[in-house]
Amino acid sequence: MRTAYTISAIGHAAVLLWSVWSLAANPLPVSSTEGLPVDLVTVSEFSNIAAGSKDAPKTETAKPLVEKVAEAKPVEDPTAKVVEKKEVKAAREPPPAPDSKPTESESAKKQAETPPDPIADALAKEEVKKPEPKKADAKPPTPPKKPAPPAPKFDPKQVAALLDKREATRLAAAGETLNNAPSLGLSNGAAAQLSLTELEALRALLAQLWTVPAGAKDPQELVVLIRVKLNRDGRLAAPPIVLTSGASPLFMAARDSAIRALFRGQPYDMLKPEHYEQWKDVEITFDPRDMIRG
């Protein structure tokens, strides 16, 4: 027994010793492969940028920069529009409901205060009676009203939006509330609108061809909006139509430089023919204000 233990102990010790020696002597071979750092960059990282300024602090929910108040926000989703219309109907009905509550509490108070006076009692009863039919009237509309309360505040500023019978998918240019404090983004950011290399290429080409009138003091005059109709081969179908107007020499210079860029850029090969329906009609804003702000 003892010899068996001894043999076993010696055997184990030998195996252990051998393994320490042999394994330590031959470290696991590690072949060195050249590391290739890979960084995934998506197109949207460049094109999906909110309107803002480069040095603004980053916020969790980025608000687009809105410099001008317009009638309504763009409503992208048709379903959202339907909900909005429903709310309009609800807003007309509610008047009776708010009435009932104050009268109820008022009458209760009166009852508690003046119990001995019979005349007052009678008056009070009358008053109590009055609201009751009202209450009965009001009750039915309340259940469907419940989900509505959060939104249907009547806002006179929004009348135009309520009367609007156009397709739900229209896009307004400006926002409904001013937001002068831009959040992180770029002035040319157009998040939620475009994210494609074709458009980025078009934008880059025009930026390269467009010579900004130098040394303008009032850059507001230099913003030019131009509508361009394109042929399938990427050439202008007609001379560009200028949608902004002005008579100052500065505006004329800005307008002509923008038109010159559009002429020089054709044919716009980067626009693929299979997307022709998308780009056959383009509205381009040439806005040098950021360049001049510095």
Next chain:
Amino acid sequence: MLGGAAGALASLSPRPAAAVLKLNITEGNVQPVPIAIPDFVGIGLHEPATGRNVSEIIASNLRRSGLFAPIDQAAYIEKVSTIDTLPRFADWRQINAQALVTGRITQTEGRLKAEFRLWDVFAGQQLRGEQYNTTADNWRRIAHIISDAIYERITGDKGYFDTRIVFVDESGPKERRIKRLALMDQDGANVRYLTRGDDLVLTPRFSSSADTITYMSYREGDPKVYLMNIETGQREIVSNFPGMTFSPRFSPDGQRVIFSLQRGGSSNLFVMDLRSKATTRLTDTQVIDTAPSYSPDGTQISFESDRGGKQQIYVMAATGGPAQRISFGDGAYSTPVWSPRGDYIAFTSEARLTSARDAVSRHLARPHLGAVA
């Protein structure tokens, strides 16, 4: 078709196919505009080179502005022989000209008729066309006026080519330097002397009316501020105070002259109305206030003063009153001049470098931003 298109286009835009694609271009470049200026066509010219000279003056004016890049005539494909037909725009596009100037000069005896057309090569349109009549020896001025018209039409800013510069011309050996008032075109041509160099002259300045200058001269011993009509040569002394007057400058409307008057160890700013000859004191200090310059709207004055210990630049209302310091750096800041557009003040700053050599540099400052580096 709609379904397929919508699928294919889903990535392009969330809007349906009928919508207008919107694009914002907020960046451009500020490269000089390539412009082609072939020789003007000459008809009946006594001096056949006039057509070429005019186009050369226009080209060098525009090139000097930094905003245009005139294309070498050797590259031209089309030879312009008349200005009554459309140019072959394709030929000009070929050499990458964005604008093209064609012109004609007709001489009938002593009179010149100059016509020009400015073309947008890529749009294939005429941007501007004008004609001028003048005497034959005035062809240089015509070239400057045409340069102004082209400059204004393409940059939107007023041109400055049809202007003159008044300056002090120094000549002679070091110990007997002669200083004369002189006048030249903006491009250095047509130099004309206004004084003979008998007395020392300094700091000539133009009036907005362009026929009067004001300057400082030692003509009567003490330095005094003078006015001179450059057409008639008539001279007049501005406010004959005891003490020395210097550093004059016109108000933007040309009706007043602002200057410094030194009495004792201090100098103060005064303004004189040229019609009533009434002089008003603007500052009353025991320090040196000088080098005043009006803002283009005439409501403010920038000047240098050592009221803070060192020479620095200040701005105050044109009627006097408290002044606001706008320069704060090391060294001395002097001779502020307001830009015609009103957005910058140019000034000189002198700072002592470590090598004990004085470095003088000229800078621009925004008057409303306050601090200047």
